[in-house]
């Protein structure tokens with residue numbers, strides 16, 4: 001029989017990738033067929049938006065290249081969360097989609113106060129953060145909203161462009177803070193409270209379904225939220241005491257649960273209950289991730305990452321900052337912001353700043369892992385790490401040092417891999433999630449303590 005080769009389109013906030021995975025291989029291998037580096041761009045009105053034409057061109061080019069190399073059994077699409085596009089009556093973009101780092105959400109706390117933070121949390125189970133789709137929409141340009149006939153989350157929009165499917169996949173919809181967690185549907189009330197006509201939202205559906213075809217190849221829905229896909233492809237079968245870290249542009253720290261944990265304690269600690277790719281909940285918190293390092297590099301004129309990491313590995317002990325603080329979301333100068341927060345003067349070298357960033361991420365991660373134990377009543381005993389960040393040994397080592405727990409790192413391309421696994425389940429290649437994870441477990445490696 002022909003190998004089960006599937007293609008995973010993975011929209012990352014710093015690079016769009018099209019990957020090929022042969023699900024019949026002995027070990028999981030993700031081959032990146034096409035990669036397009038990008039980032040939020042300043043629009044002519046001064047706002048931060050995405051170059052959507054560029055994203056779509058990269059997707060189609062990557063799929064073309066992948067299909068030129070051989071046949072594929074299926075295509076799946078995932079991407080970063082919370083961002084959306086508005087489409088007009090002809091299905092064209094009303095304007096380029098905003099980045100969640102755009103400053104228009106600065107007044108988000110007032111919106112939260114108006115809606116009632118406790119009620120908001122009880123209804124959605126989502127951590128209150130400025131980037132939530134809810135707060136983005138509350139601050140969205142009213143003229144643009146008035147011209148909209150459809151609102152689509154970005155990975156859904158790619159599927160729509162490829163196949164015509166008009167729906168919102170559950171895992172990503174659940175992260176918007178616009179879904180009523182009890183009913184699993186869009187909250188008409190919340191949408192109206194932020195001035196969005198509920199009819200703009202497409203129906204919610206689930207991962208693992210056939211969405212249509214592109215050039216004759218079946219397209220399946222997958223965990224369209226990249227974090228949901230990354231959690232699918234962890235190196236092992238997580239137990240109740242397993243914390244999972246998706247280490248990348250953001251560092252997402254969480255654990256899997258069968259049902260949402262929407263308690264006063266979870267609210268107090270601002271934990272999110274995001275929908276799993278194949279059901280269940282990711283109880284999780286966002287920590288600022290490698291974005292902080294990349295923005296420091298940008299402020300320094302892009303010196304090689306390896307040099308900075310080597311300097312950081314040899315740096316003196318440094319103070320840490322709170323890597324969950326929104327001041328690090330999109331500061332004008334990340335280097336200056338970190339130095340100010342940490343009390344590091346100009347005499348501190350770049351190595352110290354980078355060390356401070358990575359140690360701060362690790363400290364916040366360890367704190368969240370501890371809180372997960374308190375909130376769920378199941379102490380965290382081991383940690384699985386996936387995502388592009390696993391390539392940075394110093395970061396892995398700092399996770400081990402700060403959590404004091406055994407750490408296993410898995411695939412740097414876990415997002416694409418998880419996307420591929422859900423396609424594999426839809427195709428009948430894997431019986432279920434556990435069977436799929438047994439395959440990815442073979443790619444795990446323990447992190448030696450001595451790495452720091």
Ligand code: LRH
Nearest residue numbers: 080081082226227250286
């Ligand atoms: C990670 C991620 C995260 C969201 C953020 C916008 O890529 O999807 O889960 O909170 O980007």
